Amino acid sequence: MQSPAIKQALGILKQLRQITESSEDVAHKLADILKTIAEAMQADAAVCYAVVDKNYLDLFSTYGLEKTKNKQTRLRFGEGTIGQIANDKRSLALNNLWMYPKFAAESELVGKDYKSFMGAPILQWNRTVGVLAIYHCAETEYSDVDIELLETIAMFLAEIMSSTEMSEYKKSLNKSRGLATRDRMKGVSLSKGYGIGTAIVHKRRQSVTNIFAEDKDKELLRLQVAYQQMNEDLENKFASTKLGLGEHVEILDAYRMFAKDKGWYGKIERNINNGLSAEAAVERAYEDMWNRLSQSSDVYMRERLHDLRDVSDRLLSYLLGENKKTKVIDDKDIVIVAQTMGPAELMDYDYGRIRGLILEDGTPTMHVAIVAKTLNIPVLSKIKGIFTEIHNGQTVAVDGNEGWVYVNPSKQVADGFRKKVQENIELAKKWAALRNLPSVTKDKQKIGQYLNVGLPLDFDYIETTNCDGVGLYRTEIPFMASETMPDVNRQVAYYKDLIARSGDKKVIFRSLDVGSDKLLPYWAYSGEANPAIGWRSIRITLDRRAILRQQIRAFLQAAVGHELNVMFPMISDYAEFIDAKETLMLELEKEKKKGMPVPKKINVGLMIEVPSVLFQLDEILPEADFVSVGTNDLAQFIFACDRGNPKLLDRYDVLSAPFLSVMKTIVDKAKQYGVYCSVCGEMASNPIEALALIGLGYRNLSSNGASFGRIKGMIRSINCAEVADYMQNLLRSPRASVRSQLISYANDHGIEIY
Ligand code: PEP
Numbered sequence: 045m046q047s048p049a050i051k052q053a054l055g056i057l058k059q060l061r062q063i064t065e066s067s068e069d070v071a072h073k074l075a076d077i078l079k080t081i082a083e084a085m086q087a088d089a090a091v092c093y094a095v096v097d098k099n100y101l102d103l104f105s106t107y108g109l110e111k112t113k114n115k116q117t118r119l120r121f122g123e124g125t126i127g128q129i130a131n132d133k134r135s136l137a138l139n140n141l142w143m144y145p146k147f148a149a150e151s152e153l154v155g156k157d158y159k160s161f162m163g164a165p166i167l168q169w170n171r172t173v174g175v176l177a178i179y180h181c182a183e184t185e186y187s188d189v190d191i192e193l194l195e196t197i198a199m200f201l202a203e204i205m206s207s208t209e210m211s212e213y214k215k216s217l218n219k220s221r222g223l224a225t226r227d228r229m230k231g232v233s234l235s236k237g238y239g240i241g242t243a244i245v246h247k248r249r250q251s252v253t254n255i256f257a258e259d260k261d262k263e264l265l266r267l268q269v270a271y272q273q274m275n276e277d278l279e280n281k282f283a284s285t286k287l288g289l290g291e292h293v294e295i296l297d298a299y300r301m302f303a304k305d306k307g308w309y310g311k312i313e314r315n316i317n318n319g320l321s322a323e324a325a326v327e328r329a330y331e332d333m334w335n336r337l338s339q340s341s342d343v344y345m346r347e348r349l350h351d352l353r354d355v356s357d358r359l360l361s362y363l364l365g366e367n368k369k370t371k372v373i374d375d376k377d378i379v380i381v382a383q384t385m386g387p388a389e390l391m392d393y394d395y396g397r398i399r400g401l402i403l404e405d406g407t408p409t410m411h412v413a414i415v416a417k418t419l420n421i422p423v424l425s426k427i428k429g430i431f432t433e434i435h436n437g438q439t440v441a442v443d444g445n446e447g448w449v450y451v452n453p454s455k456q457v458a459d460g461f462r463k464k465v466q467e468n469i470e471l472a473k474k475w476a477a478l479r480n481l482p483s484v485t486k487d488k489q490k491i492g493q494y495l496n497v498g499l500p501l502d503f504d505y506i507e508t509t510n511c512d513g514v515g516l517y518r519t520e521i522p523f524m525a526s527e528t529m530p531d532v533n534r535q536v537a538y539y540k541d542l543i544a545r546s547g548d549k550k551v552i553f554r555s556l557d558v559g560s561d562k563l564l565p566y567w568a569y570s571g572e573a574n575p576a577i578g579w580r581s582i583r584i585t586l587d588r589r590a591i592l593r594q595q596i597r598a599f600l601q602a603a604v605g606h607e608l609n610v611m612f613p614m615i616s617d618y619a620e621f622i623d624a625k626e627t628l629m630l631e632l633e634k635e636k637k638k639g640m641p642v643p644k645k646i647n648v649g650l651m652i653e654v655p656s657v658l659f660q661l662d663e664i665l666p667e668a669d670f671v672s673v674g675t676n677d678l679a680q681f682i683f684a685c686d687r688g689n690p691k692l693l694d695r696y697d698v699l700s701a702p703f704l705s706v707m708k709t710i711v712d713k714a715k716q717y718g719v720y721c722s723v724c725g726e727m728a729s730n731p732i733e734a735l736a737l738i739g740l741g742y743r744n745l746s747s748n749g750a751s752f753g754r755i756k757g758m759i760r761s762i763n764c765a766e767v768a769d770y771m772q773n774l775l776r777s778p779r780a781s782v783r784s785q786l787i788s789y790a791n792d793h794g795i796e797i798y
C-alpha cells in the first residue's frame with residue numbers, strides 16, 4: 045500500500061515531470077509547476093524562493109499572489125516564515141499565519157486574505173537551495189500527510205533549482221532587476237596560476253534525482269544488493285587491517301547500530317513500498333531521523349545523526365554505482381569545486397587533468413592546498429555561495445594570482461585566460477632555465493635549496509629542479525594514498541625509490557605525521573574536539589610504537605650504504621625527542637645484532653613546530669643533528685590560530701614582528717650550537733616570505749617543486765646583507781603585518797617575487 049501522501053504525490057509528480065520535460069523556458073515551467081501544486085493542494089497561492097547566496101532568498105515564481113512588481117522580493121535567511129524555513133531546513137505549517145511572531149507581512153508580500161501557510165525547504169546535499177510554500181485564504185489545519193506531500197514535491201524541485209538552466213535563469217533575472225550577476229566571483233588565492241576547465245562539483249553526498257519508482261520489487265532488490273555489498277566490503281575492509289584501529293571500525297559500529305534495531309533498514313523498505321526509489325527512500329529515512337533528532341539536546345543522539353549521514357552516503361554511493369575509488373571523468377580539463385576536502389580525496393581524481401581547485405572553506409596551510417600547490421594547481425578559497433553559482437559541466441576559469449573565478453566566461457575572457465596560462469608556461473620555462481645556475485645571492489651567499497616531496501610524482505622535481513636535496517619527505521602521503529597500511533617491505537620500496545632518485549643528495553625522512561587533517565582511510569579517529577592539538581603525529585607513533593619501529597626499520601633498510609636523515613614531527617619537549625631518538629637507536633642496534641647492513645651515517649633531527657620546544661632549545665639542540673622549522677604548524681600554535689579555519693585566514697601574518705622574532709631566535713640558536721637548520725613550512729615556498737627568512741639568517745629552504753624556480757629567481761636577485769639590515773627594522777614594527785613594506789622593498793630593489 046502506498047501512503048496517501050505518496051499516492052497523491054505520484055499523481056502530481058507525473059504532471060510536474062511533464063512540465064519539466066516540455067520545451068518551455070524555465071520561467072514558464074516554474075509558473076506552471078506552482079499552478080499545478082496549488083491546484084492539487086487546493087491552495088489559493090503558491091510561491092517558490094531560490095537561494096541567491098548564503099544570506100538571501102529571492103522570490104522566483106508565484107501563483108495567485110498579489111502583484112509583486114516593484115516590491116522587495118528578497119528575504120534574508122531567518123527573516124519571516126520563508127527565511128526561517130530556509131535557516132532551520134525544516135517545514136512549517138501555520139493555520140493562523142498572522143498570529144505567528146516571525147511572520148513579516150511586509151517583506152513576505154502576503155495580503156490579509158491569506159490566513160494559513162505551509163512551507164518546506166528545498167534541500168540539496170543538506171543545503172537549502174530554495175523554499176516552496178502554499179497559502180490558503182480559509183483557516184486550514186494541515187495534516188502530517190499534507191506536510192509530507194509538500195516535502196516530497198520540494199525534493200523534486202531540488203533537481204530543477206540546481207539545474208544549469210535554472211542558474212542561467214537566475215542570472216538573467218538578476219540582471220533584469222539590476223542586481224549584480226555573479227559570473228565573476230572573488231576569493232582568496234591559496235595557490236597561484238591560471239586554469240580553465242569543466243566544473244566538477246565534489247560532493248561527499250550523492251544527489252538524488254530519481255525520486256519515484258513504479259517497480260517496488262526492483263527497488264527493494266536494488267536496496268538489498270547495495271546493502272549487502274556495502275556490508276561485505278565493510279567487513280572485508282575491517283578484516284584486512286591488522287590494527288585494531290580504523291575509520292571502518294567507527295563506520296562498522298555505526299552500521300551495526302542501525303542494523304541491530306532494524307529500524308533504519310525497515311524505514312527505507314517502507315519508503316520504497318510507499319512508492320519512492322531506493323535512493324530517495326534512503327534520503328527520506330535520513331530526513332525523518334534528522335527532523336526527530338537534530339533538536340535533541342542529547343549530544344549522543346545528535347552524534348548518531350553523523351553516523352547515519354555517513355552510512356546513508358555510503359549506501360547511496362553503492363546504489364548509484366559510485367563506490368569505485370577513482371572518479372572517472374570524461375572531460376579533459378577539470379576544475380574541482382568543493383566545500384572542503386582532505387588531501388586523500390583530491391587523490392581520487394586524475395591529477396593530470398585538474399586545472400583548478402575552488403574550496404568554499406580553505407586555508408593555505410591546509411594539506412589539500414599544499415598538495416594542490418605541489419601539483420601546480422591554482423587554488424582559490426573563501427567564495428561564498430559557490431554551490432549556487434557553479435554547477436557540474438559549466439566552464440570555469442580560475443585566476444589564482446588575483447583570486448577571481450569566472451563562470452561560463454565569455455570568449456574574450458576565456459581567450460585571455462588561455463593567454464595567461466601560456467604566459468605562465470613561459471615563466472616556468474624561464475625558471476627552468478635557471479636549473480643549472482647556482483642558488484646564490486648577488487653578494488655570493490649560497491642558499492641551500494631543497495624540495496618537499498610526498499607523492500611519487502613529486503620525485504620528478506628532484507631531477508627537473510636540480511635541487512640540493514629533499515628537505516622534507518612527508519612519509520604519510522604514500523600511506524594516505526594506500527588502501528591499507530603499508531608493511532615494512534612496501535615502505536622500504538617507497539623509500540628506496542626516493543633514495544635512488546636522489547643519488548647522493550641529502551634526503552630528510554620525516555616519520556609518520558598523521559592526524560589533524562591528514563587522515564588515513566584505514567584508521568579510526570575518535571572525533572576529537574581539537575584534532576590539531578590532539579592525538580596526532582609523534583604522539584600517535586610513540587603511543588603505538590610498533591608503527592614507529594616498523595617505519596624506522598624501513599628507513600634503515602632502505603638507506604643501506606647511504607646517509608640517513610630522520611626527523612620527528614610535532615616534538616613538544618626534550619624528553620619526547622630523546623624517547624623518539626632512542627627508539628631509532630634501539631632499532632639500529634637490533635639490525636646490527638642481526639648482522640644486517642646499515643646506513644653509512646645516521647643523523648637524527650626534529651621539526652620545530654610546537655612552541656614549547658623554543659624554551660628548551662639549549663637542551664635539545666646539543667642532542668640534535670639538525671632541525672627543520674615547520675612554519676605551518678608553528679604559526680598556528682604561536683598565534684593560537686587554527687590553520688584550517690577560513691575565518692582566521694587573514695587574521696595573523698607570519699610576516700609580523702612576533703613571528704619573525706620567533707624565527708630569528710631559532711636560527712640564531714641553531715647557529716650558536718652549530719646545528720644544521722632549515723625551513724620546510726610553506727613560508728619557504730612563497731618568495732616574499734622566503735626573502736624574509738633569508739634576511740633573518742636562514743640559509744636552507746625546502747619548498748614545493750612548483751615553487752622552486754620562483755624561489756631561485758628571488759634568491760638570485762637579492763643582496764643578502766642589505767635584506768638582513770632591512771629585516772632588523774621590521775622586527776620592531778608595531779604593525780599587524782609588514783608584508784606590504786617588504787613587497788615595496790622588493791619592488792624598489794628589483795627583487796623577483798612572482
Ligand atoms: C609544517 O607544519 O610547517 C610542516 C611542514 O608540516 P605539515 O605541513 O606537513 O604539517
Ligand code: MG
Pocket residue numbers: 613653674676677
Ligand atoms: Mg606540521
